[in-house]
Amino acid sequence: MRIVNCVRGGALLGGAVVLSLFATSCAKGPGMNLPGMLRQVERIPVVFQGTAQARLVIPADASKQEQDGAALLAEYIAKSTAARLDVAKEPAPEDGLVAIHCGATAYVKGLNLDVAKLDPNGYVIAFPDAHHVVLLGAGDTGQEYVAYEFLERYVGVRWLFPGAVGEYVPARPDLTIPAESVRDEPRFQHRLFSGLGKEEKPEHKGEQGQWAKRNRMHDRVKFHHNLWQLILPEQYGKTHPEFFPILKGQRHVPQPASGKTTAQDVNAQCHWQPCFTAPGLVDEAVRNICDYFAKNPQATSYSFGVNDSGGHCECEACTAVDGGRTNALGIRDASTGYYTWCNAVARGVNATYPDKRFGLLAYSGVYNPPPGLRLDEHIVPFNTYDRMKWANAEIQRKGHAATEEWEKAAPVLGWYDYIYGGQFYVAPRVYFHKMAEYLRYGYKHNVRHYYAEAYPSGDWHEGPKLYVLLKLLWDPNRDVDQLLQDWYACAVGPAAAPYLAEYFQLWEEFWTQRSPQTAWFRRNGDQQYLDFGSPGYMEALTRDDLRRCEELLNRAVAAATTDAERARARYFLDGFVARKSEFEDGMPLRDSASTKVVATVVASAFDKDTDGWGNWQRDYAKATFTFDAMTGHVASGALKVDATGSQASPLCFTRQIPVTQGKMYRAAVWIRNENLASDATVSLTIKWKDEKGGWLGVGERSASADAPKPGEWQKLSVCFKVGTGERWSQVRYAMLLLTTDRTDQGSVWFDDFQFEEIEPGP
Helix, strand or coil, rough: CCCCCCCCCCCCCCCCCCCCCCCCCCCCCCCCCCCCCEEEECCCCEECCCEEEEEEEEEECCCCCHHHHHHHHHCCCCCCCCCCCCCCEEECCCCEEEEEEEEHHHHHCCCCCCCCHCCCCCCCEEEEEEEEEEEEEEEEEHHHHHHHHHHHHHHCCCECCHHHHHHEECCCCEEEEEECCCEEEECCCCCCCCCCCCCCCCCHHHHHHHHHHCCCEECCCCCCCCCCHHCCHHHHHCCCCCHHHHHEEEHHHHHHHCCCCCHCHHHHHHHCCCCCCCCHHHHHHHHHHHHHHHHHHCCCEEEECCCCCCCCCHHHHHHHHHHHCEEECCCCCCCHHHHHHHHHHHHHHHHHCCEEEEEEEECCCCCCCCCCCCCCCCCEEEEEHHHHHHHHHHHHHHHHHHHHHHHHHHHCCCEEEEEECCCCCCCCCCHHHHHHHHHHHHHHHHEEEEEEEECCCCCCCCCCCHHHHHEEEHHHCCHHHHHHHHHHHHHCCCCCCCHHHHHHHHHHHHHHHHHHHHHHHHCCCCCCCCCCCHHHHHHHHHHHHHHHHHHHHHHHHCCCCHHHHHHHHHHHHHHHCCCCCHHHCCCCCCCCCCCCEEEEEEEEEHHHHCCCCCEEECCCCCCCEEECCCCCCCCCEEEEEEECCCCCCCCEEEEEEEECCCCEEEEEEEEEEEEECCCCCEEEEEECCCCCCCCCEEEEEEEEEEECCCCEEEEEEEEEECCCHHHHHHEEEEEEEEECCCCCCCEEEEEEEEEEEEECCC
């Protein structure tokens, strides 16, 4: 923990370096045992009036981290002061220069800094006397981080966002540092985002990764989908078919596509889990994992992560063990069998490798903690949920309850978050204060590992979001407003900062207050993450909002006073302007009495048959799709789905219809239901396909009825424009989905579907 939380960035001292040196022993800070430390030192000189007053000293046998850290310090101190500090291996000459020890030099080894008690990512900055400064990490990663800390804390460097334009290095003729000891370590051990670099252009490759590293992103525990790799179908499909699940009454041994292995075929990795009650499965898993650690002695963890997309075994033994419950997500609860198996495997592996840990995903069918069972102390469950949804008080209450149930079931917890950014959302999805709130709550309840699917855009349009998040993962008690104010001022300068701050405040208010009121948010219910494929959240956005956003960014550009500040302000303005067409394409068209029908493209009255409509449900669902000749809206005949056996999963009637870019359309259908669950939804959704029938990830359109009134016919209607921007260039077909979701009971009828080309009225 920190002894002193210093104001970051060394102060300029005008005409002279002020020093007050007392080389007597100091009072010991918490966890410190530093005899001979300076008791009172105002500042230690590093650079004075452009001249080096210190050198960087590394051990004679310096590690890569010690060498790289010293080189980085020399580089950025020179960028700031124009003075280049020498890097010398010990023993350094005694010529009056302050020695800044980067790592475990012989001198440092003679001090009792006791870094072994710190997390390996932690570090100490110490001031034994007026001539020595010590930068020592508790491990290799900690040695990297202490260099970053020195540059941020004393030089004022900020890596605001990836790339050269996002780097802030203040110019100063002098650099002096306060001689106040620092002892720090991360509160969250695992701090990792996925999706970085996905949208980087070739000339910027690696910049997002470097930015994340310098802001101390770090992984610690393996936990992703992995059981397909532990129990490979190619290896065990013929010799041990009993290791694979019974699904819909049949043994399911995954078969990779012709010419591919399971590792090469994502479909073969999904929709199935091992049979966790199969005799011999525990022993085989223990043998395979021990073999992995023998071949990879540097590995500290192994993943027990379930395969993606469900597919838990339905054999008599598994069904009996799991108890026939439904979990908090409304699907079959398979937790007891799975976590019992995990405990047995962990104990088996730890008998040979006692220090290894095992991460896993508390996800889908194993989302709930197992009733009456406590996980082995070496297991870290990552509970999966989009915690932006905690902007809704009731969802937050349920989330807190789930976390506290898991706290009883496991010694330490991980959180898997869905903070999706610009690769999925057009609007900057920022909620800084809600993030801080839930991270503090999580830390209080024993969450020590955090992972998020972030997927930031190439133009980094969420600004300080990931920067602030990484600072909070290091210390969730940091002041969010101070972090934001510092980021804005460093980015565009004090004069322009208020405009950039208001821009992101607008988006934070949009996401935390307005978007939870939309049908898009409400229909998501208890699902683990929001529907990023739909632009339905834009229902809460106005064109006045867009005008205000552009105005604020233009004012930030105008108010910036240096070239670097203007470049950063322009960076965000250009990114926003480039997205304007996507905003326009995503915002809903308003239907009215004056809307003109240009042509009817498809009309399905369902008076004789299904009229070419298909249907879809998940592999484990057992709902029934039929044509009902006796029921109809105006005349007899309608599509019908009986949700019994669906496990509350999505049930869709489907139809593919050709569309033209730039044209506007209206889709409408009449719906009726009986005996649905209270939180059921029925929706009309449009997704997109290319010329070959491949799915495209552009924004879907939808209209929905939350818990529709039973026995009454209701109309669902949605107007939309097929976009013309680059993201829409491959769209050739609209895929219509008439969807019933979040119910495992009751029936829904669909009738009198129309798909029309339209023009807005005057």
